Amino acid sequence: QTIRLEDYRPSDHLIDRVDLDLRLSPHDTRVTATLAIRPNPAGEAGAPLVLDGDELILLGLECDGQALPADAFAATPSGLTLHRPPRRPFTLRIETQIDPTANTKLMGLYRSNGVYCTQCEADGFRRITYFLDRPDVLSVYTTRIEAGRDEAPVLLGNGNPGACGVIADTDRHYAVWHDPHPKPAYLFALVGGRLDRVATRFTTMEGRDVAVAVYVEPGKGPRADYALDAVVRSMGWDETACGRPYDLDVFNVVAVSDFNMGAMENKGLNIFNDKYVLADPETATDTDYANIEAVIAHEYFHNWSGNRVTCRDWFQLCLKEGLTVFRDQEFSSDMRSRAVHRIGEVRTLRARQFSEDAGPLAHPVRPRAYAEINNFYTATVYEKGAEIVRMIRTLLGPAAFRAGMDRYFAENDGRAATVEDFLAAFAAESGRDLSAFAGWYERPGTPRVTAAGIYDADARRYTLSLRQSLPSGDGAPLVIPVALGLVGASGPIEAACPRVPDGVFVLEATSDTLTFEGVAEPPVPSLFRGFSAPVRVEMNLGDAERLTLLRHDTDPFNRWQAAQSVAMRLILDRAGARLVEADEAGPAAEAYAAALGAFLDAEALADPAFAALVLALPSEGEAANEIGRDVDPDAVHRARQTLRRHLGRSLRGRLESLREALAQAAGAPFSPDAASAGRRALINTALDLIAMADPEAGTRAAEAQLSAASNMTDRLAALAILAQIPGKARETALAAFGERYADEPLVLDKWFALQATIPEAGTLDRIARLRSHPAFAMTNPNRVRALIGSFGLGNPTQFARADGAGFALLAETVEALDRVNPQIAAKLLTTFGSWRMLEPARSSKAGEILSRMQARPSLSRDVADILARTLAGS
Ligand code: ARG
Ligand code: ZN
Numbered sequence: 001q002t003i004r005l006e007d008y009r010p011s012d013h014l015i016d017r018v019d020l021d022l023r024l025s026p027h028d029t030r031v032t033a034t035l036a037i038r039p040n041p042a043g044e045a046g047a048p049l050v051l052d053g054d055e056l057i058l059l060g061l062e063c064d065g066q067a068l069p070a071d072a073f074a075a076t077p078s079g080l081t082l083h084r085p086p087r088r089p090f091t092l093r094i095e096t097q098i099d100p101t102a103n104t105k106l107m108g109l110y111r112s113n114g115v116y117c118t119q120c121e122a123d124g125f126r127r128i129t130y131f132l133d134r135p136d137v138l139s140v141y142t143t144r145i146e147a148g149r150d151e152a153p154v155l156l157g158n159g160n161p162g163a164c165g166v167i168a169d170t171d172r173h174y175a176v177w178h179d180p181h182p183k184p185a186y187l188f189a190l191v192g193g194r195l196d197r198v199a200t201r202f203t204t205m206e207g208r209d210v211a212v213a214v215y216v217e218p219g220k221g222p223r224a225d226y227a228l229d230a231v232v233r234s235m236g237w238d239e240t241a242c243g244r245p246y247d248l249d250v251f252n253v254v255a256v257s258d259f260n261m262g263a264m265e266n267k268g269l270n271i272f273n274d275k276y277v278l279a280d281p282e283t284a285t286d287t288d289y290a291n292i293e294a295v296i297a298h299e300y301f302h303n304w305s306g307n308r309v310t311c312r313d314w315f316q317l318c319l320k321e322g323l324t325v326f327r328d329q330e331f332s333s334d335m336r337s338r339a340v341h342r343i344g345e346v347r348t349l350r351a352r353q354f355s356e357d358a359g360p361l362a363h364p365v366r367p368r369a370y371a372e373i374n375n376f377y378t379a380t381v382y383e384k385g386a387e388i389v390r391m392i393r394t395l396l397g398p399a400a401f402r403a404g405m406d407r408y409f410a411e412n413d414g415r416a417a418t419v420e421d422f423l424a425a426f427a428a429e430s431g432r433d434l435s436a437f438a439g440w441y442e443r444p445g446t447p448r449v450t451a452a453g454i455y456d457a458d459a460r461r462y463t464l465s466l467r468q469s470l471p472s473g474d475g476a477p478l479v480i481p482v483a484l485g486l487v488g489a490s491g492p493i494e495a496a497c498p499r500v501p502d503g504v505f506v507l508e509a510t511s512d513t514l515t516f517e518g519v520a521e522p523p524v525p526s527l528f529r530g531f532s533a534p535v536r537v538e539m540n541l542g543d544a545e546r547l548t549l550l551r552h553d554t555d556p557f558n559r560w561q562a563a564q565s566v567a568m569r570l571i572l573d574r575a576g577a578r579l580v581e582a583d584e585a586g587p588a589a590e591a592y593a594a595a596l597g598a599f600l601d602a603e604a605l606a607d608p609a610f611a612a613l614v615l616a617l618p619s620e621g622e623a624a625n626e627i628g629r630d631v632d633p634d635a636v637h638r639a640r641q642t643l644r645r646h647l648g649r650s651l652r653g654r655l656e657s658l659r660e661a662l663a664q665a666a667g668a669p670f671s672p673d674a675a676s677a678g679r680r681a682l683i684n685t686a687l688d689l690i691a692m693a694d695p696e697a698g699t700r701a702a703e704a705q706l707s708a709a710s711n712m713t714d715r716l717a718a719l720a721i722l723a724q725i726p727g728k729a730r731e732t733a734l735a736a737f738g739e740r741y742a743d744e745p746l747v748l749d750k751w752f753a754l755q756a757t758i759p760e761a762g763t764l765d766r767i768a769r770l771r772s773h774p775a776f777a778m779t780n781p782n783r784v785r786a787l788i789g790s791f792g793l794g795n796p797t798q799f800a801r802a803d804g805a806g807f808a809l810l811a812e813t814v815e816a817l818d819r820v821n822p823q824i825a826a827k828l829l830t831t832f833g834s835w836r837m838l839e840p841a842r843s844s845k846a847g848e849i850l851s852r853m854q855a856r857p858s859l860s861r862d863v864a865d866i867l868a869r870t871l872a873g874s
Contacts, residue, residue, distance in 0.1 A: 003370055005366075012048075016036045022143070022144070024151075031097075051080040053126050053129075057077070080130040096128070107119055113217065117189075118188065121187070122377075132185075135184040136312050139185075140181075141158055143190060150171060154195045156252055160177065190269075191254045196218050196219065204245040204246050212228065213253070214255070217257070220278055231251065259273035262295050265303065270300070277296075281711040283712055286680055310416045315367060326389040337609055340674070343610075349379070352383065353384050360869055361866070363444050372861050375865050395437070407429055411425060436476060436479050437479040449468050450467045457522070466505075466513075480507040481505075482532060482533065484529060485529065487523060487554075492552065524548050526553045526558045529555035547563075547566065548562075560613055563599075567592065570639075575627065576627075592647075601654065604658055610678075615685050620796050636796070637796065687717065687718070687721060695725050756786070756788070758795070768809075792810050800846070801842075802842055804848070814863065
């Protein structure tokens with residue numbers, strides 16, 4: 001059934017205190033919950049008490065110490081109702097039985113590699129005990145965890161540690177944890193297992209001495225050092241950049257190997273997918289290090305944006321997720337290169353969110369209805385949600401933004417808040433009316449802004465008109481901050497326009513016109529500097545003008561964007577023409593390559609990370625989105641390959657000398673810092689283009705790099721290049737790599753993913769073989785994502801094969817996985833999100849396969865929901 005935002009009602013009851021007693025055992029875990037309940041003054045008096053459950057077995061029930069008569073309550077695996085609960089505060093004691101080993105859904109309490117752990121967001125707590133499992137019911141938790149001493153020497157809970165000890169005459173022990181901060185059930189967590197600990201201390205700005213620790217599988221301690229350091233840096237940054245100190249005596253992070261998502265911000269006990277904790281040079285790439293830093297920060301920052309201030313209901317999910325993504329982006333930008341990081345953010349947004357927004361799964365940042373909330377942890381809620389927060393900062397300026405954030409935290413501390421509460425804090429601090437801006441939370445689809453300029457040389461005047469439109473055409477215009485400036489043939493142009501204070505114009509009407517006076521030469525407008533709004537920009541600029549921006553703009557984002565736009569047009573022209581002769585470059589491509597060559601000569605060594613991004617072409621997915629309809633993925637692929645080959649040929653000499661110069665600068669002891677990572681990025685981007693131009697030389701160079709590499713970044717980059725070139729060298733390298741890392745699950749994931757993304761017809765057979773590889777398991781989400789997820793997202797020509805075999809492979813996996821882990825199955829199914837964009841032969845194949853799946857009995861709610869929305873309207 002569908003849950004709607006407008007149906008929100010406060011709970012009829014509140015739970016002030018929760019005492020949990022969990023006796024852990026692999027198949028028969030007993031949970032006793034003692035709940036201090038009272039009627040909610042804001043609810044309906046005398047209403048029945050309806051507690052949520054999910055696959056629970058009720059063993060005992062007492063109200064104020066008395067067993068309840070059978071007609072006083074009703075219990076099923078999915079709920080417990082007291083028909084006539086006391087109209088005063090009372091205590092309910094509930095005993096349930098659960099089987100953590102059988103829990104392959106990885107929601108609630110489960111065992112991963114012998115470690116007990118929990119995942120309760122969004123609605124997993126009801127799989128542990130009957131409860132008011134909604135985020136606006138906040139309780140103080142005390143948790144007693146008991147387990148076998150041998151099986152689980154480490155016992156962790158939320159909050160601060162209390163009593164612990166052995167249980168006399170048994171092989172069991174216990175630990176008590178108390179969390180003084182009221183929290184919703186989705187933030188509950190516990191861990192029990194055999195784990196190594198790496199630890200340090202942090203003193204907060206308030207003088208609190210905090211024990212900080214990361215727990216990992218035995219023997220992997222050294223791989224947790226980077227994550228531990230990232231925790232400490234996050235704690236410091238949230239104090240200095242946002243004034244947010246930590247509020248408990250301990251902060252624990254635990255890495256587990258089977259986890260549905262990236263990580264979870266449980267109060268004082270963050271639980272992570274080990275992919276976002278474990279790193280050393282031998283097994284982790286630079287991207288892994290950057291992701292660990294970002295996810296550690298993200299979960300830590302939730303302690304304020306999510307935990308201290310939580311969400312009233314799940315429609316407000318962006319309130320914590322969008323805000324926390326914004327906060328982790330700011331953190332990473334401060335730790336690394338801001339410009340490079342911003343480009344990365346936008347690439348992710350365009351790849352994931354723009355395509356979501358353009359397809360059948362589009363939804364507002366604050367959805368109005370859902371059938372399964374776990375299907376709304378999306379790029380739109382997270383990434384577009386973060387862009388909305390960023391736009392507020394752009395509109396208000398940093399000082400008023402910070403004041404608004406402080407006010408939001410102060411006014412909503414300990415509360416379950418709404419998007420309205422968030423906007424109200426900024427409105428109060430800035431004196432601005434943000435009601436029109438709120439449209440960003442409500443309107444799905446990516447807005448389009450069309451720009452046109454006229455230069456009057458005699459009057460030295462430049463006129464720029466802007467027009468906005470949304471795919472859902474009706475409704476008021478959005479409030480769009482447009483950071484902009486003018487650029488001339490030899491540098492930025494200073495020109496007067498009172499409507500662009502501090503370089504930001506606010507487009508509030510459907511269309512508007514700006515006039516710049518005193519413009520001495522024909523300007524090129526640099527629009528949406530820093531990607532100041534999540535829109536598509538359309539302007540009829542020529543390549544020469546765009547390349548002027550690449551050379552002279554002061555905004556690094558738009559310099560990169562200029563090169564991307566030229567490349568995109570070259571790809572689209574060629575894909576549209578469906579040319580088969582592969583090597584026809586043409587004068588436009590020559591000019592593009594020449595501009596990149598000049599750019600490399602001038603700047604590559606000064607900022608290799610930025611240079612690597614400028615050299616990287618827009619992805620095939622992005623090009624497909626840009627085309628928008630009747631997409632032929634093969635034509636897009638060929639067009640993009642041709643351009644890459646052309647770049648490689650034109651820049652070959654430069655790329656080779658850059659590789660040499662950078663290899664010397666790279667130096668021996670590996671360091672994951674941003675500057676070193678940037679050098680590796682350019683070294684490997686250069687090799688990739690060289691291999692495009694000359695596969696034989698590329699193979700030799702990649703083989704040499706593969707055997708000489710001192711780190712996973714260089715090794716994997718070399719292997720990825722070899723993987724693109726059919727032949728014996730590739731198979732030898734893949735086999736050797738697979739053997740070398742047979743006991744390293746996170747590296748093996750990369751190996752699976754690499755093979756799944758080879759853009760060749762043989763890949764389907766390869767995937768079939770890999771699916772029966774002993775290391776493949778449907779119960780491990782990382783492995784499924786590596787092999788099948790990467791295929792769906794990263795191999796457009798083979799996933800969308802004209803014969804439908806790629807779609808069929810995906811669909812079969814979804815159906816099999818649905819019986820094991822519906823949440824991951826549903827996520828995998830979202831790879832069909834762009835099916836309507838494909839040319840008719842392919843889209844009808846996809847449609848058939850999806851319809852056939854829909855006819856199957858007993859699909860999970862997760863999969864049925866995605867399927868229904870993906871097919872809606874067909
Ligand atoms: N709150 C977690 C995070 O963003 C993610 C939880 C995802 N939960 C889910 N049911 N998909 O850090
Ligand atoms: Zn989050």
